[in-house]
Structure formats: C-alpha cells, structure tokens
Amino acid sequence: MTTRKRPGQIALQALITIAVAVALVGLATLARAALGPKLGSLSPFMLYVAAVLAAGLLRGPGCGALVMLGGGVVGYRLFLAPDGAAPPGAMVALMIFWGVSAPVLVTANELRVQLSRAMSRLSEAIERNGKIAS
Numbered sequence: 001m002t003t004r005k006r007p008g009q010i011a012l013q014a015l016i017t018i019a020v021a022v023a024l025v026g027l028a029t030l031a032r033a034a035l036g037p038k039l040g041s042l043s044p045f046m047l048y049v050a051a052v053l054a055a056g057l058l059r060g061p062g063c064g065a066l067v068m069l070g071g072g073v074v075g076y077r078l079f080l081a082p083d084g085a086a087p088p089g090a091m092v093a094l095m096i097f098w099g100v101s102a103p104v105l106v107t108a109n110e111l112r113v114q115l116s117r118a119m120s121r122l123s124e125a126i127e128r129n130g131k132i133a134s
Contacts, residue, residue, distance in 0.1 A: 017063045021055055024067050056112065075097070
C-alpha cells in the first residue's frame with residue numbers, strides 16, 4: 001500500500017534535502033580549502049565527488065544532483081578561478097567532475113535502493129520468524 005505525502009511533508013523533505021546538500025558542499029569546501037596549501041590547484045573537485053556519493057546515499061539523486069551543481073560552481077569559483085580568470089583547462093576540469101560524478105551518483109542511488117529492499121526483506125523475515133516462534 002502506498003501512502004500519499006501531504007504538501008507540508010513534501011516541502012519539509014525538500015528543505016531537508018537542500019540543507020543536506022548545502023552542508024555537504026560546505027564541508028567539502030572547508031576540507032578542500034584546508035588542503036589548499038598542500039594541493040594548490042591540483043584536484044579542485046576531489047572532495048566534491050565524495051560529497052556527491054554521500055548525498056546520493058543519504059538523500060537520493062535529487063540531493064546528489066544539488067551537490068554536483070553546487071560543488072561544481074563553488075569549486076570552480078574558489079579553486080580554479082578565484083580571481084575571476086579561469087586558467088586553460090578549467091572548464092574541462094569542471095566537465096570531467098560532472099562526468100565522473102554522474103555515474104557515482106547513479107551507483108550511490110542504486111546501492112541506496114538495494115539496501116532499502118534488503119532491510120525490508122530482513123524486517124519481514126524477522127517478523128515472520130517472531131510469529132512462528134509465538
């Protein structure tokens with residue numbers, strides 16, 4: 001049986017998704033900024049890929065897409081073109097980030113769905129086992 005969500009519930013879930021996406025982009029940005037002295041302009045998007053994975057696992061593809069978009073824009077602006085002038089290859093780096101993040105997000109979502117199904121089956125089995133033992 002499918003339950004319908006009320007508009008208030010949908011809005012709340014959307015706000016949670018946005019908050020999680022903002023938090024993950026913020027954490028990845030802070031971590032990347034902290035690594036700045038060690039990395040310089042190398043791997044500006046590496047931590048954003050991890051944030052996309054986490055978003056996909058935690059909240060699903062919508063959140064992951066927000067992190068992909070936000071991480072790309074913030075990473076590009078802060079780490080590739082901080083003075084407004086992008087070096088050669090910066091746009092290619094951004095496109096590669098998005099190209100790599102998309103399958104990461106699809107994989108994270110599939111893992112999330114499979115884990116949910118497995119937990120549901122496990123719960124049903126435990127419930128059946130409890131009824132048999134009674």
